[in-house]
Amino acid sequence: MTMSARAVSGAAELDHFYEAVKRIHGRALWQTEGTAKKSPTVPYLWKYRDFRPLLIKAAEIVPIELAERRVLVMANPGITSDWQASNTLLANLQIIKPGEVARSHRHTASALRLVIEGRGAYTAVDGEKSYMEPGDFVTTPNWTWHDHGNEGDGAMIWLDGLDVPLVQVLEANLYEAYSANKFPVTNPDDLSLRLYGAGSLRPTWVKHHAIHSPLLNYKFAQTYAALKAMAEQAEGSPYDGVSVEYTNPLSGGPALPTMACFASLLRAGRHTQAHRHTGGTIYHVIQGSGRSIIGGKVFHWNEKDTFVVPSWAWHEHHATTESVLFSYSDSAVLQPFGLYREEALQENGGHQKIEGEFISLPVPERRSAAG
Numbered sequence: 001m002t003m004s005a006r007a008v009s010g011a012a013e014l015d016h017f018y019e020a021v022k023r024i025h026g027r028a029l030w031q032t033e034g035t036a037k038k039s040p041t042v043p044y045l046w047k048y049r050d051f052r053p054l055l056i057k058a059a060e061i062v063p064i065e066l067a068e069r070r071v072l073v074m075a076n077p078g079i080t081s082d083w084q085a086s087n088t089l090l091a092n093l094q095i096i097k098p099g100e101v102a103r104s105h106r107h108t109a110s111a112l113r114l115v116i117e118g119r120g121a122y123t124a125v126d127g128e129k130s131y132m133e134p135g136d137f138v139t140t141p142n143w144t145w146h147d148h149g150n151e152g153d154g155a156m157i158w159l160d161g162l163d164v165p166l167v168q169v170l171e172a173n174l175y176e177a178y179s180a181n182k183f184p185v186t187n188p189d190d191l192s193l194r195l196y197g198a199g200s201l202r203p204t205w206v207k208h209h210a211i212h213s214p215l216l217n218y219k220f221a222q223t224y225a226a227l228k229a230m231a232e233q234a235e236g237s238p239y240d241g242v243s244v245e246y247t248n249p250l251s252g253g254p255a256l257p258t259m260a261c262f263a264s265l266l267r268a269g270r271h272t273q274a275h276r277h278t279g280g281t282i283y284h285v286i287q288g289s290g291r292s293i294i295g296g297k298v299f300h301w302n303e304k305d306t307f308v309v310p311s312w313a314w315h316e317h318h319a320t321t322e323s324v325l326f327s328y329s330d331s332a333v334l335q336p337f338g339l340y341r342e343e344a345l346q347e348n349g350g351h352q353k354i355e356g357e358f359i360s361l362p363v364p365e366r367r368s369a370a371g
Ligand code: 1HN
Pocket: 069, 071, 090, 092, 094, 107, 111, 146, 148, 160, 162, 164
């Protein structure tokens, strides 16, 4: 309660008034947290070397039928729900063993995969199998039937990115299981790659009316070759290095309607300038090593690690060896509604003052059943 409010009427009268408002399920706006509420997402880094042994263990002890998807989520310690990497996004690691099928389902949330290790597994989307190799960026557009299968001879691991928390806030999170393990395959393997994977060539006879990209797999070999060719001739962005967006080849817009996805090549030894923008971003290190300074703290990363830069957090990168970062962000949702804002750091030569090193937070003790 503000002093001025007390000054115009007695405290007892005001308290009585607030109680009356509460009884009708109202709140006085000036008494609520309202717009002053702080964002809960904290910058965080998940080391692949910590997760990998537990993924292998999960593959040993958790049958695929039990889990539907054998996934370990990377949970942001700032967020009270125990499964999201940022306010709007999930970042998960999924493992599938040879011969397994992760059964078909569909949901209104969109998903993406960034392949980390293994070969021979596919994602089937609406009847088309797309075989996945390390570094490939694979889309599972919203409300498409999808199952995964591993036809190779080793386990396969990939990063899953989903917009589930966003879709949940919008109360639009619908889910349906398919009646069988596999959705029938009706298209040749990798058809979308043949039709739309050649960049600026559009097949004239194919009609694609959906809002999402018709391309299911953006092959790493092609992305890396493009980045290297650009890096030979162009400086790139002062903030993100030589950075490309994976686009919908028909519209030029984001690969998925809710998630903008990028690949960025950072040159060895180069330090980018700090900036901040709305749009929380998940980064995954496809290759290389280095560090990022996020909100004044230093985060050291290596190949296959994943980290989150919350919305409006200052960040800059310093690659030790040439590095390729994959990233996805909810900025695709912000852009069309005028909510995307970006700012470069002016002071200190465009670099943050370093306040310390990132230390992973201890996991809070769960109370025992007796306590
Ligand atoms: C999902 O459908 C997959 O299809 C992975 O691989 C992770 C997390 C939450 C909700 C749906 C998949 C998921 C998911």
